Amino acid sequence: MSDQSIDPASASSQAMESATAANPISLGGGDGEAPYHPLAMDVEQSGAWGGVDRISRGFGEWLNPILVKEARQSLKSRQFIITFFLLLVASCSWTILGVVVNAPDVYYLPTGDSLIVGYYFVLAIPMIGMVPLAAHRSLAAEIDDDTFEMLVITKLTSLGIVLGKMTSAILQMLIYFAAIVPCLAFTYLLRGIDLPTIVMMIIVVFFTALLVTSACLMLATLAPSRAGQTLALLAALGLIVFAEFLCGAFNMEVILRQGLGSDSEGLLFTSIFVVIGASCIAVFLKAAAARIAPVTENRSTGLRYLMLLQQLLWCGSMALIILWYEDLEVLNFSNMVIAGYWLLMGSIMLAESPELSPRVQRGLPSTVAGRVLRTWFNPGPGTGFVYAITTGSTGVAVMALVGTLVPYDRAPRTDSITFAMIVIGYLAGYLGIVRLISMPLCRRFGRMLTLPVGTLATVLMLALVSPTVLMVATTGAPARSYTPIEAVNWGWTLIESFERRFSPALALLILTVGAFIAIVNLALLFREFDYRRVAVPKRVLEDAAAQTQPAGD
């Protein structure tokens, strides 16, 4: 008999170990007899239903995993159940109310046009209001709840994550839409509204909802901190309210009241809205994906190509309208939009890091032609600055040339070339100033998006008020009429050039000063063009080759 003392804890531990040793590998605690969850089971059923099940499963394999997960979550969520129930209640109530109020005319006279107004709101509130907000919260909650990191270490790409969120939002929209379809069919049967108008209304609501959802997804990725997320949520709410108002006004006033659904003008505007809207959706989604992608990846080049495409679509659409209406005001408005767009996008690109990771350097152009044409698409604040100015200026110049095709008989107005010179001068000058100010700020406080964008807002605001302040300081009163000193004031200058013929000499001065500031900037950014393509590491090539080899080799 052994006299060794036995530690009770150790004994129990050994007993457990030996008890479980006979079992297959398991942490234990589970019931081996419990049936497996259906998700863990293959389709074994034969016959027609088994075939349907197999086909459905096969289809599900192609879907984005986030769409599958979100669909399971959303359809069980209280928010969806309540919203869907309220939508059904509202559409039924409106139908009953419409029929009762219009009785007995509803049997003899066309009354569909009065009913569709209510159905519009029943559809637009969940589609433009609830779905984008849910998508925003869904992506923001991934970051808040620490689930995002688990997501990014899977095979899902950042764009795949964003597209998953977007497609699950689209699925919700389709469910809401499916619920209202019988009501829309009912309005058509009541007469008073034609099918193209109904279709156009649906297209506008659907595209607005897509646009707002993609913008809300992008806003969700802008700020990882709690305070930033609150601001982003406020911005999303503001955007939703604005979109509801704008979409409502367009549908009520343009499509439903003026009946633009069936004429060519309505078709033109809706087509342009869809084309530009689609490009904006692509940019928003790509930007959201870029925000959540690892910093070692190239997060800029794809976006720059998309922005170029967006400008092409914008210029094409605007040229169509200008030539259709022969209106130079549209051209000037279009050029102002281009300049504003590139000022904002240029400022955002100024927040990019000038350092390129080895991974990004592997994808740089290697030929001379490639370097000449594609260097501007490389990530970095310097290339971004040049890209914004050159692309924006080219767009403005092309539009100015389109303007020369329009019969020019409005003598008091500034011609398209002079207006383009002013706009290009402001774009180059103000973006150059923003770069000169934000460069040291970014070095001191880190590369935050808010620094150059905030600098841009400040510079533009100071440009508006500084001539007036100077005038008040020197003469004691603000200027009553436009003088050359107001050339800094972009607001007054643009209004002036809209209302009367602007001096070409002053326009040339604005262009020259802008170009000078841009050239000063150019001298500071040559380092970014020193990057050369680096070879893909041998180990990566080996791994790529091993992955492409068929199994069993």
Next chain:
Amino acid sequence: MIADVPPSPWTGPVIELRGLCRDFGNTRAVDQVSFTVPRGSVFGYIGPNGAGKTTSMRILSTLELPSSGEALVEGLSSSNDPDRVRTRLGFMPDSFGTYSDTNCAEYLDFFARANGLVGRQRTQRLRWVMDFTGLRSLAFKPIRGLSKGMRQRLCLGRALIHDPAVLILDEPAAGLDPRARIELRRIIRSLAAENKTILISSHILTELSEMCDRVGIIEQGRLLATGTFEEIRATLKQNREIALRVSGSTADAMQVLDALDEVEVVANEGNEVRFILHGGDEHQIAVLRSLVEARVELMEYSSRDDSLEDVFLQITQGRVQ
């Protein structure tokens, strides 16, 4: 049985950290950390809270970028080739979020899909993971309703769902019941036997000493020691606690022990003496010889070597940053 994976042609170290540094503002969380882990071995990462364990594990898992240095998985950089590294990696963080309105099976199914598993391959892995984690009977249960231990199991299941070659486990035993801890230990050894490479951190040092092939001790971001437990212990000044029981009075024994420089008496009660011996086997033999030559009537003589906890306490100083 773990799903069959084609053997990787890579013959170098599966995990390699080369001069890894990570700064957060003025604080250097990880400072020049370098070590390698060969295929099929378990490396224990030990250090006090705030030592830099989690940060270096996150860098290796492609969730953080190093300020300098490199973290490699099968020779692929976690910062420059994160997509390639992620396919080889299962990461179990010390805390993780869950989704609302989702049950355990849906959670695992989602991560299986996200890791590119399709069809029968996915259902097989789901069944294996559910059996492995003991979550089979809880498959329908919402995640929010799970206990801490069950959530740990679910997280381990998620890390294993795509059958990765490398497992990075940050405090995996936290929240597990004693039986599950024992099972975890056994499972980690069996995973290593299946050629999985495992980097594991834990505060329960006795567990690590039993399951790890090699350990690294980190404090204030710096790797203070690395190697097998025996190698690390050999580099330190060795301390052994020795207890002896004599027949009658301990006065003779105390006289002998007091004369020896390498001995530090800590207790003398009744017929028992306990003392710390600073030295190796040769010193222990010398002490025993002295006691016998002095005709001390020894009834019992037992020694206890430094445990991993003792080694850890000797190497670290309990500093945090």
